Amino acid sequence: MIKLFNTLSGKKEMFKPFKGKTAQIYTCGPTVYNYAHLGNLRTYVFEDILRRALEINGYKIKQITNITDVEDKIIKKARQEKKEISQITRPYEKIFFEDLEKLNIEKAERYPRATEHIKEIINLISVLMKKGFAYQVEDKSVYFKISKFKNYGKLSRLKKRRAVGRIDSDEYKKDDVQDFVLWKSAKSNEPFWSSPWGAGRPGWHIECSAMSMKYLGKTLDIHAGGVDLIFPHHENEIAQSEAATGKKFSKFWIHGEHLLVDGEKMSKSLGNIFTLRDLKKKGVNFLAFRYLLLGTHYRKKLNFTWQSIIASQNSLNRLYRHVNDFAAQNPPTSKLRRASKKLADQYKKDFIATINDDLNTSKALSIVWEVIKEKNLPGREKRELLIGFDKVLGLGLKDIRPKKTAIIPRKIKDFVQKRELLRNNKQFIQADALRKQIEKLGYIVKDTSSGPLINRIKE
Template sequence: MAIKIYNTLTRQKEEFKPITEGEVKMYACGPTVYNYFHIGNARTFLVFDTIRRYFEYRGYKVNFIQNFTDIDDKMIKRANEEGVTVKDVAEKYIAEYYKDADGLKIQRATYNPRATEYMDEIIKFVKDLVDKGYAYAVDGDVYFDTTKFEEYGKLSHQSIEDLEAGARIDIDERKKNPMDFALWKAQKPGEPAWESPWGMGRPGWHIECSTMACNLLGETIDIHGGGADLVFPHHENEIAQSEARNEKPFANYWMHVAYLNVNNQKMSKSLNNFFTAREILEKYDAEVVRLFMLSGHYRNPINFSLDLLDQAKSALERMYNAIGNLEHVIEVAEDRELNGAEVELSNNLDKFRERYIEVMDDDFNTADGISVIFDLVREVNTNIKETSAKKLAEKALNLIRELGKPLGILEKTTKGNIDEEIERLIEERQKARKEKNFALADKIRDDLKAMGIILEDTPQGVRWKRM
């Protein structure tokens, strides 16, 4: 079965056909590095990390580019506030980005280009558009003439008139058309600037990504993506300027990650529901955050709350309990050939891999992929015991880890931790019984049973054994 991708450009799922057989050329828009990234950004970064991991799991070589926007109005504002240079701000927050991304187990991109590293290429790109009649200079600024690109609006699926009606546009009488956007901005007092044919200035935001994608991946790439908020104007403008210059499709597949809401409200500092990734990582393990973020399909908005993170934490613990039980079985089980029933169970395990690939091939459906892993965990907990063949337990453990890896979860060992956790829960249960809190005691017993642990209350105390 081939991988299918929902293409924002065509609004339908399409079979993925790479430009180069066995390779994926993918560009995802990265952060503007003027602050710590928040959990909404984190969702987008995690999704594209997972897509990259899954392509690699399916045997593709992935050339994954994620840029840093290191010259921008927000960067200049932050530098002025802190009394430092824009370069200082960029260096600081690029380092902080890596710290938080590493903390979330986001693999490093093949390359993280910075806009300021590509200034000569950006200037050439803009000049080519001017020379071809798609752009015009006014007082040191250069604008793209949106009326010259007939397909403007094709990613947003709106006409230029509809886009104009719905957009918040600064009135600038120097522009030929309200929707024209800046390719190059003339220097203002105190701003960093580079020499260009139009005088000292700096690039507009949209031209940076087009230039870096073109230079690092080629004039046509396989996949371009980012958050849903980038469809318009950023990606719409990237298409216009790239295809006007190169006269060929810019990207064959456009992918966009839906919004993350906090307690069913849009995240904003004014509502005091704004969380950075770093704040969440101080309280929750990276795998908990990843499991939560990937429990919904990337094209559907998800709601963020600490209660939902706690649920993800409990779900991850159930998975790791199965891993812990398997690690224990591997230590004590007999190293023998599989019997008839075990051969059948071993064959059934392979079907979980087939189901996982089937759902993940369908537009990277991580929600259903996680469901398959839970079904596998239930199968393992029910059927693999200390009396099972060691080889069967090893196969089950390897499969759980294999299916978790594209999601960036289930890669740790529980050796040394699982027995301590069981003893701790038994102590909590004993305390609850003494305090006549029988509801809590029963809940702990049920939790232990879900972990594959049976309790026996004896005159000598509580004993436990694995199911």
């Protein structure tokens, strides 16, 4: 069973979906007006690890990740560049999917766009109006009345207090607790849609509630995102969703911490962002960034430096070389395979137990290196184990192809196997004599912690 830290309860809980073995997950996707920066991508990598961890535990996944393609920042950029909003959003949406692929992030089952779900958004707001949780103001905008929802603030541990006004901005601080906007009345030079309350466009928070309910129903198993979304976005999602349905919106709320630069959150507003394009300019393998992220627990802040990403690339390259070397080694004998099975099974159990403890990827990586150093496992067995681990880690180990090597004659293989038996019996003089005989036949034997490597001597 997998344990996950639930922001709602403030503790680790055993995960159990509402229906059978299907995990229904909603993850907040990008606002497509610029490149996703490395801080954004940290969240998507953590959500990918979550998905993969559930998969190895036998769960079928139904994941929805929204695309916010109408929002204040998008409209501002479209105005500045004198373009339609789709001319801003569609190119960045395409780049976003390319970035996910570069980081080996598995695809969600669906990526709904907000602009294609206006009908669902209007229907949800209508329900809130009928139930008295929403009201219209003079300019025809519609707001959510937070005083009507008694559990407002339960996710972010917000102290109960009376809202002092209304706020139409999509993002704000806890100090600015006010009734939030569900439908924004049309303004000049802004996109708008018809509604029962007049022309306008949806607020950011209502978009996610409407789309998640359309594809996953009234109650989710998991809602995930970055810690910066806890308030106000996720708090407001809970309020409007539970007010509309009378049911719990999500069983689990899981949040990943910030990626820092010089001790500050990486964000577009601070101008301290890096993207995958910056990694490419420096000649960094994109999966080295994924490796870097795996080395720190998703609920801990991580400071990004160029030294750390280069160190991660070096470690990843070493890992690739080991996997390649293991593939080139002779298959173990049936006796050796039987002897090592118990040890291999224990490593598998340890790895799964580590991942099942709230996605402890940093400890999981340490198990990877323990396997590499293990003297009592044949190389082929190690490779098999590591590729199994990679179903969660996503470092592309199964794509590492062994270098082409000359076909080793059966006679040489027999000599090498005989030499190994001599060495194991501490008959080193005889073993050395056999090594020299092998060399005279044109081959060299390299002893490694996981068994002998045979290579043809270059002429």
